[in-house]
Amino acid sequence: MEGFLAGWRTTTTNQAVAFEEVQTVTRRRRLRIWLPVAVVAILLAALIGNAIHEFRVMRADALALSEGVIGNLQSRIETEVGAYLGPIPGIVRFTRDLLADQDLLSVRRELAEKVASGILDNTPQLTSVFIGSPAGEFFMVRRYQEGEQRGLETKTIRRPHGAKDAPVMQLTRHGAKGEVLSDEQAPWDGYDPRARPWFVGAAKNEDLFWTDVYLFFTTSAAGITASVPYLNADGELVAVVGTDVELASLSRFLATLSIGDSGLALIVDDQGRVMAHPRKPLVTKDGGGELRLLRVDDIGDPVVSRAFDRYRVEGHGRHDFEVAGRRYISSTSSLSQLLPHDWSILMIVPEDDFVGFVAENVRDTLGMGLAVIALAGGLAGLVVRQGLRADQEAIDILERQAQLDAQGEAFGMLATQSTLFEDRGTNSLALVTEAVARSSRVRRASLWHLAATGDTLVCLDCFDQQTEGHTDGATLDRSEHPGLFEWLQNESAVSDVASSDDARLVSLYRSYLSPLGCEALLSVPVKVDGQVSGVLWLEDGRRSEWPNQVQRFARAIGNLMAIRQAASATAGAVVAMAPAGKAKADDSEAAPRTEARVQELNIDARLGARRTAAFAAKLPDGPHPVRADDVQRIDQLAFVSLRFSDALALARSADDRSGESTIARLLAQIDAAASKHGVAYLKFLTDRVVAAADPGADVDHATVCLAEFALAAQAACERLFAEQHAPSAFHLGMDLGPAIGSLIDRNEGSFNLWGEAARMAYAMADSAPPGTIHTTESVYEALHDRYLFQLRGHHYLEDVGEFSTYLLGGRL
Known part of the structure; x- marks a missing residue:
């Protein structure tokens, strides 16, 4: 036994030397891996840092440029609105002054039609020109379109001298070339100019009057009216001259603007009513089916609603905000210098429309840089791979050599142990299982004896490296593991199996191997006179395969155990374990051992x-x-x-x-x-x-x-x-x-x-x-x-x- 321990110490020393060599190679492997990785990481960090810096600088420049773009667009809209509405007061006054030398109550219809037609032909933003008197008489020339037919329609309302007689309404339509298409009397539609806001406001102000936005009586379109009164020498109201402007024309102009890729501009008032929108109709229906003006809430766009809320709280100017994770730029400016109303231009554009190209440019630059780094990393990886392969081969050679040395010395020492071939019970087998487990570097090594009936396997000794302990006496019965015994009888050579994947060994895996943390099993039969009398098992965690030298060593130990078994049989002894639950042969040793x-x-x-x-x-x-x-x-x-x-x-x-x-x-x-x-x-x-x-x-x-x-x-x-x-x-x-x-x-x-x-x-x-x-x-x-x-x-x-x-x- 002392000789065996001395030999085992020599084997341990050899393994320590091999371990030092492996550690040296391992340190070299780490240097080969981490140095290229560190270089690539530094390059990658520098590239990403530069990309972030470039993105921030370019984004700030783009946002600064966006302020000028938005300001220019707002000025353009103001100019367009001024050009759209600015001439109208002069036109209305010109019309009144042109007819001032005539008695407006008895003005000739031909003259009024010619004047109104000329004004409409030369002022496309106007939809109608009209005259109303305090007596309730009314004369209007307006544009009309029905299908493909368009032209001018003259509407005249006269009131008979009898107060009880209904007003007489005459409708005359002219084609695009001025030809008369129809001229007929029609039932009075209930229109009374004296009740309209343009008449009331002009008569009250005694000067130019702009109405608020309302729905026109004839077309139900949203618009505004500019009107002026005509007073006689005594200051009495003789008539009111006015003209209508549909706001749909402003909406069509806003639709022509290009504000980034998806921005929009609209005109709203402080009450949230929409005066012009590039994509929405300005008239909608309320819950009762009545027509009314479109409001901001009716649009159903959370971005527009957020922008309008910011304007109401913070006033005119620029307001940046975020909706659903996307940033937007909004800007509002007043139109009060053009109209006596609280109209404002509300412009909204996603920030990406101005800075999106910055992200794309940085992304392209970053992509090209990453491609270069990836190429360099790939080349470095190939070099590292070659070096690691050489190091791994060196480690494998060192480990195999150390394992072969340990196995050879262990086998030599076991073969020279005389106690191994004497009938000393199972104590001598502890040397075998411990030497096999340590030299093969497996979790457990065990020796089993197959009973003469062939129905029971008894564990003679099992050594577990994790717990550093020996156990014996475990039994496996054919009734509980039929697949195992069939497998043992049919396997004549070294069996390399993953016990968890072999259907015959499922019961063994679940009841014996898995609870002890083992999955792979290497089995070597111990044969005497051609009959299986036992088995040597090497048990370990999950393995893809068992090395050839481990299989050869296990086969050699199995042959050694067969020689021991044959020698014991020749001496008339049977090396076996007492059945489970029975006392040992030498009870005097059992208690001290326990x-x-x-x-x-x-x-x-x-x-x-x-x-x-x-x-x-x-x-x-x-x-x-x-x-x-x-x-x-x-x-x-x-x-x-x-x-x-x-x-x-x-x-x-x-x-x-x-x-x-x-x-x-x-x-x-x-x-x-x-x-x-x-x-x-x-x-x-x-x-x-x-x-x-x-x-x-x-x-x-x-x-x-x-x-x-x-x-x-x-x-x-x-x-x-x-x-x-x-x-x-x-x-x-x-x-x-x-x-x-x-x-x-x-x-x-x-x-x-x-x-x-x-x-x-x-x-x-x-x-x-x-x-x-x-x-x-x-x-x-x-x-x-x-x-x-x-x-x-x-x-x-x-x-x-x-x-x-x-x-x-x-x-x-």
Whole structure:
């Protein structure tokens, strides 16, 4: 044994030297990677920083330029509105003065028609010219269009001398060339010039009067009227001369303006009425179907509404705002210098229309820069890749060499150990599993013996590098793993499999490998006289493949074990493990070995007593028993908690034939398992199943029964989730500790259990990996000589301290 340890120290030294070489190569690899990456990162940061700076500067310049563009457009609109409305007062006065030498009440119709027709022909923004008298007589020439026919229409309203007689209305239409198309009398339409705002305002002001926007009587179009009174020498009103201007002409002008790509300009008043809009009609209907002027709210554009609200609050000028994540520029200016009304030009344009080209230019520049950097990075990547490939090959060579050296020395030392070929029980096999696991750098290495009946595999020894511990005695039965035994009989050489993907090994993976954190399995049969008598397993995490040197080494160890087995058979000894639950051949060594294992794992044998005392101290009467007749304190009681984490999986149908749900079938199987193993307490609460041992039964026997129930429940859950091809969405927890029991119904004999043991079982289930049984150290103390456990971690309990937790893997 001393020689073996000395040789093992030499192997460790060789591995340390190889490790230093690997570290040197690794540092060189990091330099090769990070230096080009740092250069590319600096270039990229400089490019992005320059692009951001350029964008901000160009954006500020573009916005400054936009102020001039918007100002010019507003001046243009003001000029157009001035040119549109400015001549009208002069035209109205000219018309009045032209007819002033005539008696307007008896003016000749031919003269008035010629004057009005000339004015309309030369002033396109006017729609009509008219004269009204205080007597209610009216004369108007207006433009008309019906389909493709257009021209001038003369409307004359005369009032007979008899007050009771209805007014006489004459309508005459002229074509585009002046020809008379129709001349007829028509029923009076109720029009009285004396009631119209243009007549009333001019008569009151005795000077030029501009009406507010209103709907024209004849066409129902939105417009305004300019009118002037004609007074005689005595200052009496003789007549009112006026002309109409439809605002639709202003809307058509606004539609011709180009304000960025999608900006618009409109004219509004302070009441929110729209005087001109490039795309909307100016007349709409209210809720009662009556015609009225269009308002800002009627447009239904949140951008226009926001711009108008900013104007009403902040007044004329520029206002920037944001709507739906997009920035807009708005500007308002007054038209009060042209009209005696509160009209304003409201101009709105998205900021992108002015600065969008900046983003595009910066984006193009950034794209070209990134392309250059990407090209440089690609070239650097090729160089780095070549260097990394060389370094990786060097590391692989060093690691393979170190592994080959370790395996060769381990095999040589094992072959020279005389104790290996003597019948010394399983203690000598610990050298084999530990040497195989360490030199092959796998998680676990185990040796198994196949019983003569061929129905049972018994673990002779298993070494786990993570826990630095040996276990033995685990059994695998053909009844629970039929695919495994069929696989062992058919595989004659080294088998390289991913156990989680092999249908024959699903049960082995779920019950043995997965709870211990292993997925890949390398199996080497141990054959004596051509018959499989055992197997060597190398277990590890997920692997894409097993290296050839590991397979060759495992085959060599398997042959060595076959020679040992044959030598033992020749000497009349059988190297095998006693069946699970039976005592060892040498009982005098079993107790010290168990005691040493407890000390090695730092297990506190007084944990149960400390937990009981701490729990009793929390009760109202201190450490004394509860005095109520129907409530009893229990010092040691085993609890199991089963928690489901996928409610949808439980709600699915278990199969297509019966229509039974998964949860119904699962609860039936769990209830059957509870009856089989004598579980006295079983409850199903929301997503959790709670089971407890019989408080009146022997603690050791009851704990074993509950552990068997937990394994049975685990197997039932695994089967149902596997049938649904779903992940194992269940978690089991188990504890052995103090509890309280109370009688609920004396007649029915029903009772309830709760306390610290139940709470700890809940906590163990909540922190358990999917598909596993997570136990406390108290459970390990009670069952470690009967079941296979793996150290999981640690847990802190108030007034007790820290203790270890374990995963229950199976029976020994």
